[in-house]
Amino acid sequence: MEPVSVQARPTFRAGTELTPRKRSALRPIVGNAPVSCDVVSVFGRGIATSRKEENVGISYVEFEDEAGVLRRYRKHVNGRGLVATTAKVDPTAFVDPTAYVDPGAEVQRNASIGPGGWVDRDAIVAERAVVGVNVHVGRRAVVGRNAVVGPYAVIGEGARVQNGARVPREFSIAEGDEFRASSDDLRRLGLAA
Structure with a gap:
């Protein structure tokens, strides 16, 4: 051998x-x-x-x-990142070559997982969401549509990031908490008056 x-x-x-x-x-x-x-x-x-x-x-x-x-x-076909065989990742989503998507997780249409990103078991990254550099999306966590998670952020187990929210760099969301979108975030998406 x-x-x-x-x-x-x-x-x-x-x-x-x-x-x-x-x-x-x-x-x-x-x-x-x-x-x-x-x-x-x-x-x-x-x-x-x-x-x-x-x-x-x-x-x-x-x-x-x-x-x-x-x-x-x-x-993965778009980006060559590693995706568990039991995870669901849309072909239009981008998974960086150094990123991982664990079993049972779901990454939806046009979402992006940046370098060193880790989507843990049973987590969901919704449509057009952006997960930044070295971000950990915890087990059963949800990142909403059009949300942006800044570099080095940590989303705890079962935590939720609302649609359109912008999580700051190196921010940590505690287990089970919800991160809400600000009025500026909603204005950016044309959803607030």
């Missing part, structure tokens, strides 16, 4: 290094003789290997989560 090339690529802010504990948790999954694999730490969720099936020509990436469950992701 030939050696497997391994490369660590954190997907969070530049300059952040993997701690020794995280580094020791990274171990490549070696299946039916993949040619190479990339080790990726995604908010502490696990590692990945890229494989291309010889017969079908399908490229996919597998992650082993903390519970040891193997999750399969495919590259």
Whole structure:
């Protein structure tokens, strides 16, 4: 068996290094003789290997989560970001190559997931919403239509961002909270008098 090339690529802010504990948790999954694999730490969720099936020509990436469950992701047609096989992402949506959409999540028409973006399990990013750089959309969170989530923002589990709202840079929305659109946000969309 030939050696497997391994490369660590954190997907969070530049300059952040993997701690020794995280580094020791990274171990490549070696299946039916993949040619190479990339080790990726995604908010502490696990590692990945890229494989291309010889017969079908399908490229996919597998992650082993903390519970040891193997999750399969495919590259999205618009942007080449990683989308779980059980997630629903519209072909018109853009998913950056460094972004992830987890199982059960939904990204609707013309939405955009920026570099390093992470749409967690069962979250919804509605039509024409923009999720900025290194944003984490928590489990079961909802980002409304035409909403804009600024860079490095965190949307907590079950939180909601109203239609047309603009979440500021590095803002954190607590678990279960609702972020409302201001009158300026609504005016921008032509919805306020």
